[in-house]
Each structure stands twice: as structure tokens, then as C-alpha cells.
Amino acid sequence: MNFLxxxxxHPDHPAAFPPAAQALEEPNGLLAWGxxxxxxxxxxxYRQGIFPWFSxxxxxxxxxxxxxxxxxxxxIRLPGRFRRQLRKSPWTVRADTCFDxxxxxxxxxxRPGQDGTWILPAMQEAYGRLHRLGHAHSIEVFDGDTLVGGLYGVASGExxxxxxxxxxxxxGSKVALAALGHWLSGWGWPLIDAQVGNPHLMSLGAHEMPRASYLARLADLAGRPGRPGNWSALPPLAAASLAGVSGG
Known part of the structure; x- marks a missing residue:
């Protein structure tokens, strides 16, 4: 298979990636394969601002x-009507208690416009290994014992x-994102990488940053100590406490 x-x-050099500036303009950002x-x-x-995505x-x-x-x-911005509903919500948010x-x-x-998923079994297994090593984390929204929303991702330094x-x-996903922002901002972490924007993310406060600027910020943040390990010891967060997140 040829992706010229x-x-x-190279199979024997896992840390070696081409410079990001070599990524294609179309499709936007495609850098390497294999x-x-x-x-x-x-x-x-992730420390170099690169992520896998394939079908x-x-x-x-x-x-x-x-x-x-x-x-x-x-x-992070939550819509005003949703924030009013959230004030009465019984939901709680936890971290790293049910990553898989x-x-x-x-x-x-x-996913609208998508047939199937890119989160293939091999991807699930790979991020599960990162989680067990303390580098991938999940934010989980519960209604009682029922999982009603969440997100997962990878921490590189801060x-x-x-x-x-x-x-x-x-x-459910809005609450997970707001909770993540709450915890990270409390630790002094300034950014969440959302990779590729879409109207939904932009409505929640995402903005676009030139790749060169993003990579410069990442080079600094990824070199910091961060919080490796399992985050499940974080005290559960009441979703209602996030109702104050601005509606922009």
C-alpha cells in the first residue's frame, strides 16, 4: 500500500516523525503513515502535536x-438554557473510574455524516494501554450509577x-467538557487540544490557532511535569456546580 x-x-524508531510543516494541505494535516x-x-x-486517525x-x-x-x-461556554437546567441536575462527574x-x-x-467509527478495536486497545500507564484519561458523567456522558483523551505534560x-x-458531553475545563484550569493547565474544529465545538468556546503557534505552546506545556497516573482520586464534582460556566 502506497501513501506517497x-x-x-520507521518500525524501529517510535519517536521519529516528520516535521509537522511537511503535512499536506489537502487532506489538511496528513503527515505520515504506518x-x-x-x-x-x-x-x-502527542508530544509533537500529532495524532492517529484512520478507517x-x-x-x-x-x-x-x-x-x-x-x-x-x-x-468553555455552556448555553444559557442548558445552564438553567443544569442547576437542578443530580448528575455527578468523575475521572478515570470507567475508562474503557x-x-x-x-x-x-x-456521528452525523459518518458511516461507522474511527475508534476501531485496535485504537481502543491502544488507548487502554496508555490509560493503564497513566497518560490517557476519561471524564465521566453519571446519573446515579448510569453513565450518561463522557470524553477521553491524552495528557502530555500540561x-x-x-x-x-x-x-x-x-x-452529557457538554458537562464532561465543562468539568474537564474546571479541573484543568484549577491545576493551571491553559489549553485543551480539540484537534479539528466544527460548529458544535466552536459554539462551546473552541477557537482556531495557527499550527505554528499551537506547536510552540505545546513544546512548553508538554515539557512540564503534569499529573501522570490515575485521576480517580479526584473528588466527584456535582454537575450543578458547573451551571455558572459562561454562556458567552
Whole structure:
């Protein structure tokens, strides 16, 4: 299988990626192909602003789009009507108590305009390994004992790269995102990488950053100590406490 003009990754050098500036303009950000989904390669990719995204039957494809969609951790916006509903919500938010269930729910979530999912079994297994090593994390929204929303992603130092989110009940993913912003901003982490923007993310406060600017910020943030390990010791957060998040 040939993916010229992009390079193929060397199987024995998991940290070696081409410079992001070599990524294609069309499709936006396609940088390299091949390699594997080992923790070493995934960790190196995220520290360099690169992520995998590919479909069934394809080898791993690696991306670094320009511009980059990001959230300021203090800049997440919830719609006013939703915030009013949230004040009476019994939901609670936890972290890292059911990572595999969140990833599975994200894989099964219907996506408008998409047939199937890119969160293939190999991807689920790969992020599960990263989670057990303390580098991938899930934010989970519960109604009693029922999982009603969540997201998962990868932490590189003090940068969090959000991979996917889902809502089992309306608004579940919004609450997970707001809770993530709450925790990260409390730790002094400034950004959430959302990779590629869309109207829904922009309505929640995401904005676009030139790739060069994003990579410069990442180089600083990824070099910081961060919070490796399991986050399940975080005290559960009442979803109603997030009702004060600005509606912009």
C-alpha cells in the first residue's frame, strides 16, 4: 500500500516523525503513515502535536492539521438554557473510574455524516494501554450509577488532547467538557487540544490557532511535569456546580 507523497514511519524508531510543516494541505494535516499504536509511539506523537486517525482497512495515518482547534480551559461556554437546567441536575462527574466504558461509548456514538467509527478495536486497545500507564484519561458523567456522558483523551505534560466525547443523555458531553475545563484550569493547565474544529465545538468556546503557534505552546506545556497516573482520586464534582460556566 502506497501513501506517497507522505513518508512511512520507521518500525524501529517510535519517536521519529516528520516535521509537522511537511503535512499536506489537502487532506489538511496528513503527515505520515504506518508504524504502530504502541504507547511509545503514541506518547511521542502527542508530544509533537500529532495524532492517529484512520478507517477500517487502512494502516495508521498520522495528522497535524493547520489551523488547530483549541479550548482555553477557562473559556468553555455552556448555553444559557442548558445552564438553567443544569442547576437542578443530580448528575455527578468523575475521572478515570470507567475508562474503557467511555471509549466504547464514544466508538458506538452515532456521528452525523459518518458511516461507522474511527475508534476501531485496535485504537481502543491502544488507548487502554496508555490509560493503564497513566497518560490517557476519561471524564465521566453519571446519573446515579448510569453513565450518561463522557470524553477521553491524552495528557502530555500540561496539555490535554481530547479525542472523542459522547452523550448518552442530552448534554452529557457538554458537562464532561465543562468539568474537564474546571479541573484543568484549577491545576493551571491553559489549553485543551480539540484537534479539528466544527460548529458544535466552536459554539462551546473552541477557537482556531495557527499550527505554528499551537506547536510552540505545546513544546512548553508538554515539557512540564503534569499529573501522570490515575485521576480517580479526584473528588466527584456535582454537575450543578458547573451551571455558572459562561454562556458567552
Amino acid at each position: 507523497p507522505i513518508p512511512r514511519l 508504524g504502530d499504536l504502541s504507547p511509545e509511539r503514541l506518547g511521542a506523537a 477500517e482497512g487502512q494502516p495508521p495515518l498520522w495528522w497535524c492539521p493547520d489551523p488547530r482547534a483549541v479550548f482555553d480551559t477557562r473559556g 466504558a467511555v471509549v466504547d461509548a464514544c466508538a458506538r456514538a452515532p 496539555m490535554f488532547s481530547a479525542e472523542s466525547m459522547f452523550s448518552g443523555q442530552s448534554g
